[in-house]
Amino acid sequence: MDNSESDFTDFTIGIIGLGLMGGSYAKALKNAGVQHIIGIDKNLQTVEQALAENLIETGxxxxxxxLKNADLLIFCLPASDMIAFIHQYxxxxxxxxxxxDIAGIKGDTIHIIQQLLCHxxxxxxxxxxxxxxxxxLSQSDASIFRGxxxxxxxQKKNKIENIRLIGRIAKEIGCGHVIQVTAEEHDRMIAYTSSLPHVVATALVNSNSMDVRTKYFVAGSFRDGTRVADINARLWTQLFMENKKNLLEEINxxxxSLEDFTELLVNSDKDKMMEYLEKAAVRRRELTRGKHTC
Amino acid sequence: MDNSESDFTDFTIGIIGLGLMGGSYAKALKNAGVQHIIGIDKNLQTVEQALAENLIETGxxxxxxxLKNADLLIFCLPASDMIAFIHQYxxxxxxxxxxxDIAGIKGDTIHIIQQLLCHxxxxxxxxxxxxxxxxxLSQSDASIFRGxxxxxxxQKKNKIENIRLIGRIAKEIGCGHVIQVTAEEHDRMIAYTSSLPHVVATALVNSNSMDVRTKYFVAGSFRDGTRVADINARLWTQLFMENKKNLLEEINxxxxSLEDFTELLVNSDKDKMMEYLEKAAVRRRELTRGKHTC
Known part of the structure; x- marks a missing residue:
């Protein structure tokens, strides 16, 4: 079967891990027309909830x-749990x-799974x-994929039609852009664009300046800048540790960059500060417009 | 006239400065039922645009x-321009x-204006x-006040009914909470809840890690964390410089706080990192719910 052109809505899709991401996949795939979704979660209550909400056909x-009839398996588990699950089942x-899978840091995971897989x-x-x-699961939302x-x-071993299939499903559930990179490049980029903003957000709310009256003085800048400080501590501790070297580089x-600003403030250098802020404004606008050139 | 109970929608309200904030006031006051709004802006085109969009009655x-018939004047200008305007007119x-006024940093502004005012x-x-x-003006939006x-x-000299009036108008245009503080306290709190998130956002996009491919790797955390990096460079340079001492303290x-996290990462201290992140999550949730107690 050439999966690159096949209609994946006829597939039986297994989702392993029905948390925020797994639940969101189930909802988004259902919206995209997939009829046969199998849900696996170690927590029976979660499986029952997904069945009750009609997000999965069986669980x-x-x-x-x-999973014996599943054409496609989407692993929404921490990397170590995914490896254990594949090994066992x-x-x-x-x-x-x-x-x-959806693992936020790739590290050695890919190599380990490639070695493990049979047939x-x-x-x-x-x-x-x-x-x-x-x-x-209660936090899951199909719209998180939008844009x-x-x-x-x-990987070298991958069939080209299967790579295309995953890309096509991504588009069908609402994603805006599909890009292909190596595992090393992925982990380096993610340290900047995902891990660092989470670290910065938590550092902002963990500042000693936070007190009982802060809530009456916050504006949109603080609210948006700290949104992800409401963090899944266990998951992110694992992600940060797995990508330690890259993340330390990004924090540095x-x-x-923060030191550059601070020096301008200490020296009351208005002209250079305007340049610094203008550079940030241009970069931010170009990022949004997808025209970043610097 | 006891303004604390009077219907401000009968007032003639002058807005001086029809930029993002002044324009938003005009729109929000109009929505709240104010019929007589006078708009002042040094840029004739802006005044004409506000008239054409029916945001102001005269300009x-x-x-x-x-402004000779205005019962209430709302200054939406940089502090120095506001002082000059009051002095002249x-x-x-x-x-x-x-x-x-709406000046983001109070400093000596209040004292200077109090000294200046006659009658x-x-x-x-x-x-x-x-x-x-x-x-x-084109960026103005009545909904920015919502919540x-x-x-x-x-100030000691203020009439209690006038303080109540401004508070009531704030609520009528959609604001969620009105709090009263001293100028010193205002500037200290704002350095943390407003200036610092702007500095952090600009430092994030000004990192050397930003390159032409970054846009394909950003997620919501980066997007939200850098939203305000699209900054009005002239305005914010002024605000940062006016509040230099407080802002330097907040950056420190x-x-x-960032150093605390970095040490945990360097030492691979998973348990303490979970604690650090859990503290952030609790603080962020309590901030949103208005129940912050730490």
Whole structure:
């Protein structure tokens, strides 16, 4: 079967992990017309909730039997749990199942899974740049994919039609741009565009200046700048640690940029500060318009 | 007249400065039922645009004659321009006119204006914690006040009914909470809740890591965290410089908070990092819910 042109809405799709991301996938795939969605979550209550809300057709708490008809498996689990799940249950997958994931940091994960997989299974690593505050199925929302960037990290072994398939599904659930990079490049870029803003947001609210009256003085700048400080602490501790080297580099570069500003303030250098801020304004506008050239 | 209970929609209100904020006031006051709005802007084209859009009843490029019937004057100008305007034109104001402003940093402004004012005029300093990206009348939007904090900085000389009036107008245009503080407290709080997030946002996009491909890797965290980096460089350079001492203190406290995180990362201290992030999550949630207690 040439999956690059096939209608994926006929696929049976298994989603492993029905948290914020897994639940959002289920909702978005349903909206895109997929009829057969299998949901797996170790928490029985979560599976029952997903069934009650009609997000999945069938569900289970493990991969013993439930995934045997799944053409595509989407892993919405922390990387270590994904590896453990594949190790334990892959003999129960279809022999030509396509696998993809959403792990925020790639590290060695891809290599480990490639070594692990048997038969004709094909693992296409992915990372939708989508999310929202909080965690869990109740926070899931199909709209998080709307206009989002979707990063694919294709491997030499991957079938070209399967890479295209994952890209096409990304577009169908609402993503704006699909880009392909290496795992190393992915982790380096993500340290700047995702991990760093989370670190900065938490550092802002953890400043000693926060007190009981702060809430009466906040404006949109503080609200937006700290939105992601309402963070899933366990998940992000893991992501930060897995990408330690890149993240430390990004924190340093950010500190240097902040130091440039601070020096201008200390020296009351109005002209240079205007230049600094104007540069930021131009960069931000070009980023939004997709015309960044510096 | 006891303004605390009077219907301000019968007032003739003068707005001096028809930029983003002045234009937003005109739109919001109109929505609240105010019929007589006078608009002043040194730029004739801006005045004509406001007239054409029916945001103001009459308009002018100076205060020679236009404001003589205004019961309330709202200054939406940089502090130095406001002082110059009052100095030049106050003999043409009503003798019992009520004045208010929106200057982001108070510094000596209040004292200077109090010294300047003659007759029975009453200046109630204010600061709506509202705004949006960009500048100019075309960017103005009545909805920026929705749910916003509104800070009043009442002075001993102020009539209590006039303080109440400004607070009531703030609520009528959509603001969520009105708080009263001293000028010193205002400037100290604002350095944390408004200036600092602007500095952090510009430092994020001015990092050396920004390049032509960044746009394909950004997620909501980067987008929201840098929204205000699309900054009015001239205005904010002035605001930062006027509040230099407080802002330097806030940058230092933020740096300490960021350093706390960085140490945990360097030491791979997962447990303490989870605590750090959980503290941030709790603070952010309580901030939003208005229940912050730490």
């Amino acid at each position: 289970d708490i493990c991969g013993d039997d439930a 892959q003999t129960n997958f279809k022999s030509d199942a396509i696998l993809t 004709e299974m094909d693992f296409i690593p992915g990372h939708p740049m989508a999310g929202r505050e909080g965690s869990g 989002a960037n979707y990063i694919l990290i294709p 570069r950010f500190k240097n | 002018d490029i100076c205060g020679d004659d236009a 106050q003999t043409n104001f009503k003798s019992d006119a009520i004045l208010t 029975e005029m009453d200046f109630i300093p204010g600061h709506p914690m509202a705004g949006r990206e960009g500048s100019g 916003a904090n509104y800070i009043l900085i009442p 406290r933020f740096k300490n």
